[in-house]
Amino acid sequence: MLGATGLLDGRTVTTHWTYEDRFRSSFPRTHVDTDRIVIDDGDIITVGGVMAWTDLCLIITARFITHGAMMDVARGFLIDPPGRDQSYYSGFSPHTGHKDEAILKVQTFLQDSAGKIVDISTLAAKAGLEARTFLRRFQKATGHSTTEYWQRLRIANAKAKLRDTGLAIDQIGWDVGYTDPSAFRKVFHRIVGLSPSDYRRRFAAGDRTSD
Numbered sequence: 001m002l003g004a005t006g007l008l009d010g011r012t013v014t015t016h017w018t019y020e021d022r023f024r025s026s027f028p029r030t031h032v033d034t035d036r037i038v039i040d041d042g043d044i045i046t047v048g049g050v051m052a053w054t055d056l057c058l059i060i061t062a063r064f065i066t067h068g069a070m071m072d073v074a075r076g077f078l079i080d081p082p083g084r085d086q087s088y089y090s091g092f093s094p095h096t097g098h099k100d101e102a103i104l105k106v107q108t109f110l111q112d113s114a115g116k117i118v119d120i121s122t123l124a125a126k127a128g129l130e131a132r133t134f135l136r137r138f139q140k141a142t143g144h145s146t147t148e149y150w151q152r153l154r155i156a157n158a159k160a161k162l163r164d165t166g167l168a169i170d171q172i173g174w175d176v177g178y179t180d181p182s183a184f185r186k187v188f189h190r191i192v193g194l195s196p197s198d199y200r201r202r203f204a205a206g207d208r209t210s211d
Contacts (some may be wrong), residue, residue: 002044013046014039017090017126024143025097032143035087035191048086055082056080074123085193088202092156094149098141102127106138107149115153120146154178155191169196 002008008030017034024032033039038055040045047056059082062070064115094107105128109117117123123146124134138146154176161172173184173196188196 002046003030006046008046011041012039013041013044014048014086015046016048016050016052017086017093020093021095021097024095026197034093035085035193037084037086038082043052049089054079056083057162058082087192088194088199091159092152094144095142095151100137100141102129102134103138103141106134107142110150110153114157114176115150118146118150152191155188158184158188158196159199159203162196163203163205169200173195196207 002027003023008027010031012031012033012038014033015023020034023030034048037049037052038045038059040059045056045059047053049055054077058070058074059077061073068146071081086121094111096104096107101164106123109123109126119133120135123138127134127137129137135146138144138149142149144152157176158172161175162169163166165172167175170181171186173181173188176184178184178187185196187192188199192199194202
């Protein structure tokens with residue numbers, strides 16, 4: 001409803017990560033960042049997540065009363081104060097609601113190859129476009145550069161392996177396409193907001209402690 005008023009045009013907002021593609025398609029003049037649970041843009045605060053109303057209430061409490069009051073409320077309700085990100089929990093939901101068939105073809109190829117085949121000349125050939133044109137259209141259609149896109153695909157796969165297997169973290173990095181363990185850990189932390197080991201400790205099923 002808020003998007004339909006036009007009040008979000010030109011703003012950065014968040015919503016639940018599963019609605020990102022639909023929101024981008026409906027309101028292309030709004031920048032959507034579903035890595036974040038809360039985006040405070042002054043006169044408009046947007047939150048994403050089924051239970052994100054709790055984060056919103058805490059932020060409003062801090063704004064109109066005090067930070068200390070907000071912390072008291074958080075302790076009383078046994079909830080974390082604002083500071084978490086949706087990126088801890090979400091998968092990667094690429095924007096496919098655009099109408100660029102050439103880019104959709106490349107997105108399918110990247111998905112099928114798990115983001116491991118990322119040579120620009122190969123991707124541009126799949127799209128049937130000159131490389132420079134391909135890069136421009138890919139960014140416009142998906143909201144990501146090709147590099148950011150395949151990194152997010154790889155990290156989504158790594159998150160699944162960290163949750164569901166006991167593989168060593170360096171092995172997982174190798175399996176999803178990173179030959180340099182330190183590069184894998186750096187990219188993982190940038191996208192997710194947690195280190196691979198912290199992510200595993202927080203979300204793994206059972207005892208998955210291999211580093």
